[in-house]
Amino acid sequence: MTQTPPDAPKGAKPSRAQRILAALIGGAGPDAIGQREKLPVKRVESLVRDALARRWVAPATAFAKLQIARLESLSLLTLNRGQQGELDALDRALKILDRLDRYHGFHRANPALEPYGDEERERLINKLNVIAARLEDDKPAT
DSSP states (O other): OOOOOTTSOTTOOOOHHHHHHHHHHTTOOHHHHHHHHTOOHHHHHHHHHHHHHHSOOOOHHHHHHHHHHHHHHHHHHHHHHHHTTOHHHHHHHHHHHHHHHHHTTTTSOOOOOOOOOHHHHHHHHHHHHHHHHHHHHHSOOO
16 A cells, blocks of 8 residues: 655545555566556656656755754653663663764774884884984074
8 A cells, every 4th residue: 555645635645656656665566566557667667767856865964964863852752761661662772872873973993093112112212303403403502
């Protein structure tokens, strides 16, 4: 069964393009959709392309912000339910918080510190000595 858009008037039937897109999303192939809609496969493909071209797709940053807002709202609800003793809600809240961490970039492992050995220390001391020698050369004679 296909759904009408949420902003459609009550009792409105989905358009052919909406039915086709819903069937495709539901897993039906273009051949099966064409038979059901009494259309050639090429026309089904054309209607799908047109329907997808008309859809608005949020830029990545706007989409991430929208998802973060949704997840924050859900986390508040699930944490509240968890505080009321619903253990399943706590599990769900932890999953939501994990997803929020991912959107904020905390899922990336921190790079390991590079080892600082004797060779690196020696190079640093040599650089400091070069700088100190230049400063000594630039000192006015007293």
